[in-house]
Amino acid sequence: MDIFLQQIINGLVQGSIYALVALGYTMVYGIMGLINFAHGEVVMIGTLVSITVTSTLAAAGVPLGLAGLGGLIAAMLVCMALGWSLERIAYRPLRGSPRLTPLITAIGMSIVLQNLAMIIWGRNYLTFPPLLPKVNFEFAGAHFTLVQVAIVLLSAAMMGGLVFLVYRTKLGMAMRATAQNPAVASLLGVNTNRVIAAAFVVGSALAAVAGVMVGSYYEIAHYQMGFMLGLKAFTAAVLGGIGNLAGAMAGGVLLGIIEALGAGYIGDFTGGFLGSHYQDIFAFVVLIIVLMFKPSGLFGEKTGDRA
Amino acid sequence: MSDVLLAANAVAKHFGGVKALRDVSLSIRRGEIYGLIGPNGAGKTTFFNCMTGLYIPDGGGFVFDGQPLKADAPHQAAERGIARTFQNIRLFGNMTALENVMVGRHVRTAAGVVGAMLQSKATRAEEAAIRQKAMELLHYVRIEDRADDLAKNLSYGDQRRLEIARALATEPKLLCLDEPAAGMNATETGELRALIEGIRQDGTTVLLIEHDVKLVMGLCDRVAVLDYGALVIEDVPAVVQKDQRVIEAYLGA
Amino acid sequence: MKNWLSPRSTAGIALITIALVALPFVVGMGGQAWVRILNFAILYVFLALGLNIVVGFAGLLDLGYIAFYAVGAYTWALLASPHFGLHFPIWAILPIGALMACVFGVLLGSPTLKLRGDYLAIVTLGFGEIVRIFLNNLNSPVNITNGPQGITLIDPVTIGSFKFAGTSQIFGFAVSGPQKYYFLLVALAILVIIINLRLQHSRIGRAWQAIREDEIAAKAVGINTRNIKLLAFAMGASFGGIAGGIFSAMQGFVSPESFSLIESIMVLAMVVLGGMGHIPGVILGAVLLTFLPEVLRYAVVPVQMSLFGKVLVDPESLRMLVFGLALVLVMRFKPAGLWPAPERSREQTQKACVAVTQTTAEAVK
Numbered sequence: 001m002d003i004f005l006q007q008i009i010n011g012l013v014q015g016s017i018y019a020l021v022a023l024g025y026t027m028v029y030g031i032m033g034l035i036n037f038a039h040g041e042v043v044m045i046g047t048l049v050s051i052t053v054t055s056t057l058a059a060a061g062v063p064l065g066l067a068g069l070g071g072l073i074a075a076m077l078v079c080m081a082l083g084w085s086l087e088r089i090a091y092r093p094l095r096g097s098p099r100l101t102p103l104i105t106a107i108g109m110s111i112v113l114q115n116l117a118m119i120i121w122g123r124n125y126l127t128f129p130p131l132l133p134k135v136n137f138e139f140a141g142a143h144f145t146l147v148q149v150a151i152v153l154l155s156a157a158m159m160g161g162l163v164f165l166v167y168r169t170k171l172g173m174a175m176r177a178t179a180q181n182p183a184v185a186s187l188l189g190v191n192t193n194r195v196i197a198a199a200f201v202v203g204s205a206l207a208a209v210a211g212v213m214v215g216s217y218y219e220i221a222h223y224q225m226g227f228m229l230g231l232k233a234f235t236a237a238v239l240g241g242i243g244n245l246a247g248a249m250a251g252g253v254l255l256g257i258i259e260a261l262g263a264g265y266i267g268d269f270t271g272g273f274l275g276s277h278y279q280d281i282f283a284f285v286v287l288i289i290v291l292m293f294k295p296s297g298l299f300g301e302k303t304g305d306r307a
Numbered sequence: 308m309s310d311v312l313l314a315a316n317a318v319a320k321h322f323g324g325v326k327a328l329r330d331v332s333l334s335i336r337r338g339e340i341y342g343l344i345g346p347n348g349a350g351k352t353t354f355f356n357c358m359t360g361l362y363i364p365d366g367g368g369f370v371f372d373g374q375p376l377k378a379d380a381p382h383q384a385a386e387r388g389i390a391r392t393f394q395n396i397r398l399f400g401n402m403t404a405l406e407n408v409m410v411g412r413h414v415r416t417a418a419g420v421v422g423a424m425l426q427s428k429a430t431r432a433e434e435a436a437i438r439q440k441a442m443e444l445l446h447y448v449r450i451e452d453r454a455d456d457l458a459k460n461l462s463y464g465d466q467r468r469l470e471i472a473r474a475l476a477t478e479p480k481l482l483c484l485d486e487p488a489a490g491m492n493a494t495e496t497g498e499l500r501a502l503i504e505g506i507r508q509d510g511t512t513v514l515l516i517e518h519d520v521k522l523v524m525g526l527c528d529r530v531a532v533l534d535y536g537a538l539v540i541e542d543v544p545a546v547v548q549k550d551q552r553v554i555e556a557y558l559g560a
Numbered sequence: 561m562k563n564w565l566s567p568r569s570t571a572g573i574a575l576i577t578i579a580l581v582a583l584p585f586v587v588g589m590g591g592q593a594w595v596r597i598l599n600f601a602i603l604y605v606f607l608a609l610g611l612n613i614v615v616g617f618a619g620l621l622d623l624g625y626i627a628f629y630a631v632g633a634y635t636w637a638l639l640a641s642p643h644f645g646l647h648f649p650i651w652a653i654l655p656i657g658a659l660m661a662c663v664f665g666v667l668l669g670s671p672t673l674k675l676r677g678d679y680l681a682i683v684t685l686g687f688g689e690i691v692r693i694f695l696n697n698l699n700s701p702v703n704i705t706n707g708p709q710g711i712t713l714i715d716p717v718t719i720g721s722f723k724f725a726g727t728s729q730i731f732g733f734a735v736s737g738p739q740k741y742y743f744l745l746v747a748l749a750i751l752v753i754i755i756n757l758r759l760q761h762s763r764i765g766r767a768w769q770a771i772r773e774d775e776i777a778a779k780a781v782g783i784n785t786r787n788i789k790l791l792a793f794a795m796g797a798s799f800g801g802i803a804g805g806i807f808s809a810m811q812g813f814v815s816p817e818s819f820s821l822i823e824s825i826m827v828l829a830m831v832v833l834g835g836m837g838h839i840p841g842v843i844l845g846a847v848l849l850t851f852l853p854e855v856l857r858y859a860v861v862p863v864q865m866s867l868f869g870k871v872l873v874d875p876e877s878l879r880m881l882v883f884g885l886a887l888v889l890v891m892r893f894k895p896a897g898l899w900p901a902p903e904r905s906r907e908q909t910q911k912a913c914v915a916v917t918q919t920t921a922e923a924v925k
Contacts, residue, residue, distance in 0.1 A: 035678050093892055099677055100621060101895045104832050107825055108887025115881040119873050227821075231689075234682060281693050284686030291679055292671040359780060385782025393780075399773035402766070410770045414782025416763055420791065423762035424755050430762070437763070477782055 005142040007264040008257060013148045013217065015256020016155035020210040021233030022240070022248040023162060024203030030179045030243030031199050033099070037106035038086060040230015041113035042079050042204050046211025047128070047221045048121050050075040054129050068131035068212075075208040082113075083204025087197055110227065117223040125222050128215035151213045158209055159249055162202070166245060171198055179243065228280070232259075235287045241297030250299060258286055309373060312337045312481055312512050313358070313389075319366035320353055320536075327353040329537040330367060335481065340503065340513045342527035342544075344520060346556060350536040351516045352394060355485055359391050360384040372480060385414050390479035392470040394486045394516075400459035404450060404469050407458050408441035411476025444472040448502060464495045471502070475511070482506060483514040488522055500526055520557075524548060532556065584742040595738040599810065601850035602745040603803055608830040608846040609752045609839065610799025615828065616837035617765060618792035619772030620673070621681040623824055624688025628797040630695060630819035631664050632657040632804025634705060637814045640715035643706060650717055654805050661801025662794045664691075669793035673786060688824050695816040710815025717744060717809045725812075741810050748806070752799060756839050768792055769837075829883075833890050835897030844899050852886075853879045 021043055028036045054071030058064055090109050094102045135146040166172035177185040178195045186192045214229065215221050232255065240251025263279040290298065317330040327350045335341045343351050356362040358369055360381035369376040377383050390411075399407050416437060422430035445451040448468040453461055458469060467487055474482055484503070488496045496519065503526060507513050517523045523530060524544040531541040534556040540547055547553055587594045607629060614622045635657035639648040648656075672683045699707030716725035716737075724740045759765045767788045770778040779785055808814050826849060834845020860875040890898065 033678075035682070090888055090892075094895070097895050100832065100836075101891050103621070103678065103681065104829070105888050105891045107829075108884045108891065111822075111825075111880055111884030112888065115877045115884065118877045119881070123877075231682075231685070235686070238679065238682065277697050278693060281690045284683075284690050287686055288672065288683055291675055291683060295675055295679065361776065361779070381776075381779035382782045382784045385780060391780055393777070397774050397777035397780075399770050399777065401773055402769055406766060406769075410766050410778070410783070411781050413763060413767055413770075418763045420759065420762075420764055420795065423758050423764060426758060434762070473781060 003264055004261075005140055007260040009142055009144050009148070011257030011260030012253060013144075013151050013256070014260060015236075015253035016152050017210050017213050017217070017229075017252075018233045018236045018256050019249045019252025020155050020158060020206045020213070021229060022237040022252045023159070023245065024207050025230075025234045026237040026240075026242055026245060026248040027175075027199045027203050028196075029237070030245075031175060032091075032095075032182075032196055034091065034102050035106065035234065036086075036091075036200075036203075037103070037230070038090075038109040038113055039203065039207060040226035040228075040233065041110050041117070042082055042086075042207040042226070043211040043214065043229055044117060044221075044223060044226030045082060045113065046075040046079045046208035047215040047225065048117060048126070048211075048223070049078045050208075050212045050215060051126055051128055051221055052121075054131070058129060064129065064131065068129070068216075072209070072212050075212055076205045079204040079208035079211070080201045083200040083207075084197055087200040092193070092196075110230075114223055114227070121223060123223065125220050128219045128221055130219065131216050147216055151217060154209065154213065158206055162206070163245065165202065171195070175199060232283045235283045238287060238297055239290055241299040244297070244299055247297055247299035251297070254298075255283055255286065258282055310336050311370075312372060313514075314370045315354070315358070315367070316370065317367035318354065318357055318364050318369070320350075320357055320362060320364050327536050328357065328364070329535070331533065331536070331538045332367075333531050333538060333541050335512060335514060336529075337512055338507065338510070339528040340507050340515060340526055342523040342530040343514065343516045343533065344518075344523055344530060345533035345539075349533040349556075351533055352485060353536075354533070355391065355483060355516060358384070359389055359483065382414070385477050385479075388478070388480035389483065390474035390477045390481070391483040392467070392474055392485055392487060394489065396463075396466050396470055398458040398466060398470060398473070401457060403455050404445060404458055404461060404465075405438070405441055405454040407469055408444050408472050408476045409437050411444075411473040412437045412440060414477050441472075441476060444475055445469075447475070447505075448472045463490060467491070467499070468502070471506075475506070479511060481512045481514060483516075485516045486518060487515070488517060488519045496522060580746055584739040588736065588739060592736055592738050595736065595742060597850065597854050599738055599741050599745055601847045602742070602749050603807060603810075604827065604830060604846040604850050605749050605843050606745070606752050606806075607800060607803045607827050608834070608842050609749075609756050610796050610803065611827050612756060612831050612837065612839070612842045613759065613768075613799070614792050614796035615831050616842065617760065617772070618768040618789055619677075620789060620792060621677050622684045622793070622796065623681045623821075623828065624668075624684035624686070624691075625796065625800055625827055626819050626821075626824040627684075627688040627691040628661040628665060628800030629804040629807070629823075630691055630816075631661045631797075632801030633808040633814045633818070634695065634711075634804075635660050635801070636805040636808040637711040637714050638704075640809070641711055642713050643711045647715055650719060650809075654802060657805040658798040658801040661804070662798040665794045665797025666790060669790045673789045673793065685821065685824070688819075688821060692816050692819050692821075695819065705816075708816060710813060710817075712813050714808050714812045714814065716812065717741070717806070724809075745806065748802070753839060753843075760837075760839070764788065764791065829887055833887070833897055835900040838897065838899060838901040841897050841899035841901070845897070848898075849883075853883065856882060 021039065024039050024042070025036060028034055050071035053074040054067045057067035057070050062070070086109060090105050091102055094105060132146050132150060137144050137149070166175060174185065174190045174195045175198065177188065177190055178192050182192050214225070233252065236251040236255040237248045238251070239255055240247025240249070259279055259282045262282040266278055311334045313335040315331055315333050317332050318328055319330050320328040331354060343354065345351055353362065357364045358376070360377070360379055360383065363378045368378070371387055371389065376387065399410060402410070416433055418430045418433050442451060442454065445454050448471055450461070450465050450468050450472070453465055458466065461469060471484070471487070488499055491499060500522060503513055503515070515523065515527060527544060529542065530544050530547045532539040532547060532553050539552050539556060540550050584595050584598060587598050611622065611625045614620050614625070636653050638644055639646050639653045639656065668684070668687050672680055675683065695705045696708055698705040705711070716723060718724065724744060725737045727734055727736050728740070767778065767783045770783060771785050771788060775785055830845035830849050831842050833849065834843065835841020856879045857875050860878050861871055864871050864873065
């Protein structure tokens with residue numbers, strides 16, 4: 001039983017991170033119907049920038065907590081700029097072209113960013129400085145750390161902020177209008193270019209936060225860390241019903257928990273034939289199953305073809 | 308062989324709370340031109356989509372040529388002999404006019420991958436026959452000189468004709484035209500009318516959804532009127548024209 | 561006027577044949593390594609044309625194509641190596657490999673082909689990863705794939721008593737192993753080119769194109785879209801399986817590393833950059849994307865040395881950087897690919913003409 005609870009907690013933490021990244025995918029997809037493959041790389045850049053800034057500040061004598069905050073802010077700024085430029089340089093010129101074109105561009109950008117990161121930060125693993133003191137908690141036999149608590153709380157706060165932005169501000173209303181029908185929205189005076197750019201910027205800021213979380217959770221970072229994370233976050237978005245904010249959050253947390261439980265129990269289920277190193281397949285197996293039975297995702301609306 | 312080609316029995320379809328079709332029953336006889344009219348949003352296209360398998364009816368069903376029609380299987384409807392055009396033309400834009408019609412032959416031909424790879428004698432003969440038949444159909448709708456143009460580069464009227472040729476290529480027993488005269492001028496409408504009459508003379512039953520009441524009344528043997536998803540009347544044009552309910556439905560009085 | 565250089569004329573065919581026969585020997589003068597690269601280029605032509613059926617003809621975005629290649633490669637590796645002590649002959653393994661890949665294609669395709677295009681992309685991508693993860697881990701408790709170490713000492717292609725590995729004397733010439741494989745690969749590539757051409761202008765090929773253009777209209781004319789899509793998927797998978805088998809035999813070694821996602825993306829890029837659905841374009845894409853990185857590999861270090869006096873950026877990352885940039889730039893400036901089908905390019909010139917006339921007209925005003 002304590003394994004069960006432990007895995008739920010681990011899954012919740014991992015899932016909060018997926019959820020934050022999934023929001024970036026779902027916002028861009030909801031508004032312009034594009035899978036921004038490079039989004040995972042934005043997370044990676046966020047992690048690496050925060051490492052550099054935090055350790056530089058810390059080396060200059062700034063207290064670690066403050067240095068970490070500086071790293072977080074720097075990561076957010078860099079990622080927001082990166083998200084904005086991605087949209088401006090790579091995707092905007094391709095509006096209205098067949099779907100495959102921007103998808104290939106996104107894959108291309110992902111490769112470019114990965115290799116740029118490798119050139120800048122090298123091909124070795126980097127250690128992430130410990131931002132929070134190592135405090136352990138115990139609850140009903142399950143252990144968790146201060147970092148884990150912070151991750152869940154911070155991502156909940158970020159999601160709350162996003163919901164406020166989308167449902168309570170003018171920009172959010174413009175976003176929702178553009179997602180419904182870009183042509184009509186622009187007729188009604190919405191600057192769709194600005195809305196799309198805003199979706200990229202906001203999504204990238206969330207990605208930066210997620211990047212710092214991943215870094216401090218695993219205490220390690222690498223130029224290739226973004227791709228699999230991005231892929232799983234996208235899976236989470238599809239799982240919840242892509243284009244749907246609540247769906248992305250729920251999908252993220254759900255995927256995190258499924259993975260954690262799967263990794264914890266797969267050995268027992270298969271009589272030891274398959275072990276926990278199959279963890280990465282759960283995301284995809286779940287994805288395939290969900291899409292088979294509910295192609296619009298768990299919380300998505302049904303979109304039928306119209307004749 | 309029964310006189311009725313297609314019978315709709317209490318077909319119902321709703322979208323959420325909106326009842327798009329309320330137990331519509333009607334029957335189309337062999338060899339006639341049958342008109343389906345009604346104000347915007349009356350459910351005409353929904354009826355079409357149910358019949359051709361794009362929508363699954365929530366109640367009732369169709370009997371076509373003596374056998375029930377399977378719901379949710381558009382390709383089987385075509386195989387059984389129901390062909391259609393679309394209100395907002397749906398051609399294969401980046402294929403030539405000829406290729407569009409050749410695709411229409413798909414359901415009446417059989418060549419598979421192996422035949423194509425080996426270029427067997429039977430495959431080559433079939434391919435030649437497909438091309439021949441497609442050319443004939445282009446000639447039939449009088450756009451044979453546009454055969455090698457991409458469908459999307461054709462004029463609006465020619466696109467309508469091409470869509471009809473493609474539908475005819477499936478050798479339908481029932482040809483369903485969804486507002487074929489929409490956006491046409493008087494001359495084009497006149498030509499279309501001649502074309503539809505010709506198709507009927509060649510033995511194909513025609514179901515016509517149309518806004519142009521004059522065209523429908525002049526062309527159709529029998530007419531059905533839908534309003535708010537329900538059948539108002541089904542009769543010969545002379546009777547329908549004088550029916551009080553129809554006049555009300557159209558004038559909204 | 562008839563173009564005597566056209567590939568359809570006798571002279572054209574003769575010239576192409578001479579060029580194809582001479583090529584491995586000319587390239588071989590620069591070392592057998594280049595012949596091996598040439599062989600990979602042709603293997604990629606084969607693979608890209610297989611994927612072209614799925615992506616180019618039927619318009620289905622498959623990001624996990626390399627999984628079928630992996631299935632073919634491991635089928636050969638397991639059935640013709642000391643790993644299980646099996647040594648099946650080529651005429652048995654190659655069809656088994658193709659069939660296995662085909663079965664996987666149908667298994668994956670039948671539930672997922674009704675999905676929207678980009679969902680299909682992500683599901684196939686996931687499938688590719690699943691296959692790779694299994695290959696990596698199926699070494700315990702029962703050792704099937706030998707895990708990350710991969711399988712070694714795989715039998716080379718042998719037809720009758722003729723071995724494709726090692727140098728042999730043919731008509732008094734010393735012909736190396738890679739050079740012999742070259743001719744096998746060229747034969748296979750020609751076969752797949754013919755199959756692509758014939759399918760494209762067939763009843764099934766038209767149905768694929770119709771589905772790509774407008775799926776609802778395709779259904780309305782009686783095309784069973786699900787089966788026809790599945791057919792494309794299964795055929796593409798089978799070609800992937802055959803290519804995988806040849807790869808396995810040619811290398812003598814397979815490991816999961818060769819079947820990573822980047823390989824899938826590479827093959828897709830060949831199809832898209834070359835010109836989706838246009839066979840010469842796809843061939844060009846495959847050849848370019850095989851040779852370009854190799855040329856970069858050799859050029860990057862000397863160029864940096866002469867410019868900066870030292871190596872600032874390591875060749876591998878620069879190579880991938882250039883590849884990524886190439887994808888972005890081609891999509892930006894030549895979205896239909898470097899060598900698109902003539903119909904499309906004709907339209908583009910038409911559009912350009914119209915635009916020019918319009919601007920001139922405005923200027924005149």
